[in-house]
Amino acid sequence: MKTITVQSQLKHYPIYIENGLLDRLNEVIPNEKHVVIIHDDHIPITIVEKVKRALPNHLEISFPQGEASKSLETYHQIMKTLLANGMTRDVTVIALGGGVTGDLAGYVAATYLRGVGLIQIPTTLLAQIDSSVGGKVAINLESAKNIIGSFYPPDLVLIDPQVLATLDPRQFANGMSEMIKYGMIADRALFDQLQKQDVRSFLLDAIVQSVSIKKRFVEADEHDRGIRMMLNFGHTIGHALEAYYHYEKYNHGEAVAIGMVRAIANIGVAEKLKSLLLKYELPTSDPVANRDLLDWIIKDKKNQTGFIRLIDVAQIGQAFIRKVSIDSFQ
Incomplete structure (x- = not known):
């Protein structure tokens, strides 16, 4: 054990x-x-x-x-x-x-x-x-x-x-969104392994790796004031998408998958992410515009007056906070 x-x-x-x-x-x-x-x-x-x-x-x-x-x-x-x-x-x-x-x-x-x-x-x-x-x-x-x-x-x-x-395949994919998130923000090796192998071939180890990553962020910032916010990669837009569709169109992982893609400014990094999400049968886009999600996004607990704080990824395994003005968020 x-x-x-x-x-x-x-x-x-x-x-x-x-x-x-x-x-x-x-x-x-x-x-x-x-x-x-x-x-x-x-x-x-x-x-x-x-x-x-x-x-x-x-x-x-x-x-x-x-x-x-x-x-x-x-x-x-x-x-x-x-x-x-x-x-x-x-x-x-x-x-x-x-x-x-x-x-x-x-x-x-x-x-x-x-x-x-x-x-x-x-x-x-x-x-x-x-x-x-x-x-x-x-x-x-x-x-x-x-x-x-x-x-x-x-x-x-x-x-x-x-x-x-x-679990049915959709529920399993729901969790894979969060596992992919861990690779994106903190562990390039996990991301690469998920790309090269089917996660079911090393599932217990993948769970241990994921829990260990979550533990590191929690211990460093238990009350979500600093570095733990990196765990919210994809969640600002993802939560808004869930609410926009009254929690009927997407489950949590699916909404976060779309939110992760939208949060990345680097096109090359976004394409690598989309490739892995598609491998695990997760969505990467939705027709609703960001501006139509603003009513929900501005209620996000991470935001500051006049700004939205998005978690972005500069390169796989390295996340950072990107501040976007509400007026420019499209």
């Missing part, structure tokens, strides 16, 4: 990565622990049953799949369920699923009784390499994504690459 420890300012927490890890859950989580298992209603039942069998002292809460569930309404419903079942401060929330589940369940854990235990068990590629690591948890308002949230590191992250076999 590979162990990566994130040294958060709030707490140090381990990330365990191993094929078949879910079959050994009771070796890493005490089975007497009182847990709340939160998942969406589309996660494969076989995964849910493995966790429930390993942790018999559980309360199970499910919610409708999709970005629309990262809402005050769903959050409120979960909170009422916890209260109705008499959950106390010694309970641990288990976020079992993808990025939406991790964000929503994480925010529940951060705020219920001013904070309870949290274990992330990500079951999508995107969640395994990105959203489960770093402590960002949040919900949306209709007008803005991740606008209500907190920094709340988990106690433990458990990554089992074998569960990714349950």
